[in-house]
Amino acid sequence: MVEPGFYPRGHTPPRDRITFLFEGPRPGDGATDSMTQDTPPAEPGAGSDQEPRDFIREIVASDVASGRIQAPVTRFPPEPNGHLHVGHVKSIHLNFGVAADFGGRCHLRFDDTNPTKEEQEYIDAIERDVRWLGFDWGEYLYHASDYFERLYEWAVVLVKAGRAYVDDLTADQIREHRGTLTEPGRNSPWRDRSVEENLDLLDRMRKGEFPDGSRVLRAKIDMASGNINLRDPVMYRILHATHPRTGDAWCIYPTYDYAHGQSDAIEGITHSICTLEFEDHRPLYDWFVENLPVPSRPRQYEFARLNLTFTVLSKRFLLRLVNEGRVRGWDDPRMPTVSGLRRRGFPPEALRDFAKMVGVAKRESVVDYAALEYCVRNVLNKTSPRRMAVLRPLKVVVTNYPEGQVETFEVVNNPEDESAGTRPVAFARELWIEREDFMEDPPKKFFRLAPGREVRLRAAYFVTCQEVVKDASGEVVELRCTYDPLSRGGAAPDGRSPKATLHWVSAAHAVSGEVRLYDHLFTRPDPGAAGDLLADLSDRSEEILARCFFEPALADQPAGTRVQFERLGYFCVDPDATASRPVWNRIVTLRDTWSKVKAKGA
Numbered sequence: 001m002v003e004p005g006f007y008p009r010g011h012t013p014p015r016d017r018i019t020f021l022f023e024g025p026r027p028g029d030g031a032t033d034s035m036t037q038d039t040p041p042a043e044p045g046a047g048s049d050q051e052p053r054d055f056i057r058e059i060v061a062s063d064v065a066s067g068r069i070q071a072p073v074t075r076f077p078p079e080p081n082g083h084l085h086v087g088h089v090k091s092i093h094l095n096f097g098v099a100a101d102f103g104g105r106c107h108l109r110f111d112d113t114n115p116t117k118e119e120q121e122y123i124d125a126i127e128r129d130v131r132w133l134g135f136d137w138g139e140y141l142y143h144a145s146d147y148f149e150r151l152y153e154w155a156v157v158l159v160k161a162g163r164a165y166v167d168d169l170t171a172d173q174i175r176e177h178r179g180t181l182t183e184p185g186r187n188s189p190w191r192d193r194s195v196e197e198n199l200d201l202l203d204r205m206r207k208g209e210f211p212d213g214s215r216v217l218r219a220k221i222d223m224a225s226g227n228i229n230l231r232d233p234v235m236y237r238i239l240h241a242t243h244p245r246t247g248d249a250w251c252i253y254p255t256y257d258y259a260h261g262q263s264d265a266i267e268g269i270t271h272s273i274c275t276l277e278f279e280d281h282r283p284l285y286d287w288f289v290e291n292l293p294v295p296s297r298p299r300q301y302e303f304a305r306l307n308l309t310f311t312v313l314s315k316r317f318l319l320r321l322v323n324e325g326r327v328r329g330w331d332d333p334r335m336p337t338v339s340g341l342r343r344r345g346f347p348p349e350a351l352r353d354f355a356k357m358v359g360v361a362k363r364e365s366v367v368d369y370a371a372l373e374y375c376v377r378n379v380l381n382k383t384s385p386r387r388m389a390v391l392r393p394l395k396v397v398v399t400n401y402p403e404g405q406v407e408t409f410e411v412v413n414n415p416e417d418e419s420a421g422t423r424p425v426a427f428a429r430e431l432w433i434e435r436e437d438f439m440e441d442p443p444k445k446f447f448r449l450a451p452g453r454e455v456r457l458r459a460a461y462f463v464t465c466q467e468v469v470k471d472a473s474g475e476v477v478e479l480r481c482t483y484d485p486l487s488r489g490g491a492a493p494d495g496r497s498p499k500a501t502l503h504w505v506s507a508a509h510a511v512s513g514e515v516r517l518y519d520h521l522f523t524r525p526d527p528g529a530a531g532d533l534l535a536d537l538s539d540r541s542e543e544i545l546a547r548c549f550f551e552p553a554l555a556d557q558p559a560g561t562r563v564q565f566e567r568l569g570y571f572c573v574d575p576d577a578t579a580s581r582p583v584w585n586r587i588v589t590l591r592d593t594w595s596k597v598k599a600k601g602a
């Protein structure tokens, strides 16, 4: 069982259905052990040229066709109690996307009804994240707190109509009276207070006469309803807390259920789109709209939330990771938050592509994390310049290359984009190569460097390993190689072609710095399924390599710069980088052919 409370309102994602939306290559695919090309597979769903319209867009289209609306008005309604995560991206993409597709508009509304959990920092972060994702609410920025006065007036309307009452039961007693899925609830002894008494008590609640938790205002609907949400839901609770926007003007705050639909109605929202856990709240949503003099009649529609393998999408849980110091902050590159993914280097267009790829449905599913990585690679492959960096260095001395000589090769920046041009890369006698590109006693399918074997150094020369130098403990510390001067540029006149091409960096020219490698935060695809979410946290989700070597073109790049380190993956400059010390985050790996071969052999 998942720890209760980590998913919104009792929701836990299904464990039985994992949608492998993504059937493209994964890390480990590929046939040859040569320079990795990150060529994306055909777009999923290729073949059908028309994109199917999701059910929400079908509804909107028919509402436009029937004349019920001219254009949709949607909203993205985050509660500012944490940073947005990739699940919210799905919702943002849907709400802004529907509005754009049908010439309507999408509001950004902060559902700021719980001042004990909400902070200005989160409001700012959410605005920044939505903009970064590429969406624009224009002048339509709203806050549920803007409507506190109107919501209160409407509460009085319900009290006067005998449809709401002040209840003196404690929270525990209210819970006891609520009944269960199989048993009806019981009426509160305060349910039949007179309108006058209710008006007086509500007024005094507002004036601050009563302590927190001593009373609530409840809608008077039906304690025997089959839908628990209709068993006299709480509309207001007493909270003597300072609100980020309204300060100390209020000490009673509306509940989400009461505030949300009315906020929609005030703003003229036509389609109030939310996730499936609110389906059972819809009758209540409609009840308020029907019983109040609201200026418009919005309708609520529900879609399945995004669930991702190896990932927990719950602000509450993510907040706990931050508070307990299990990650370095909301924007830790391992976090599934928008700020974390941004710091990690995920491009916003990749997140939009992902939202589009997963689509919108009514049926709950879990999306394979590899689908997200696929979208990231797809964008980065087209846009990232190629560079050479060595993460776990091993020294190579080219013994027949003259000391002090330096040659400059013009190396292509991006084979996918000719306009990206070339850059000069220096070659000299001493080089760094990747430690794992050499094996003293190579197994059959290892085609890289080994004693007596020739490999190509990318864009430079063929080299052959002649001698292995070890330290006292037997560790290989240096390879002594010879080069073939005729193979200049990476091709030999006799047409021979080594099976492997390695990346390298000239030792004399290299810049040194740090690389941070990231992996899933959780060890299992269904975190929490065994009963303890925290126990599934991986202790290998981050690996810091402090002594890496980069080609000079990688020096002093601004934070957020994204490149492909040839054969290693896509990397992004972390904000921790300084002019003298680069720090690169691995965004995502390329497809690594060797690990597959190794895994197969094991």
Ligand code: ATP
Pocket (backbone or CB within 6 Å): 006, 007, 008, 076, 077, 078, 079, 080, 086, 087, 088, 090, 091, 273, 274, 275, 304, 305, 306, 307, 313, 314, 315, 316
């Ligand atoms: P969390 O549990 O992470 O706090 P939430 O639903 O409480 O999520 P809100 O700030 O209320 O967070 O969410 C704003 C909007 O984003 C809501 O309409 C909600 O339905 C939607 N949303 C939240 N999580 C997801 C998800 N995983 N997939 C799709 N939409 C989501």
Ligand code: MG
Pocket (backbone or CB within 6 Å): 008, 079
């Ligand atoms: Mg919420």
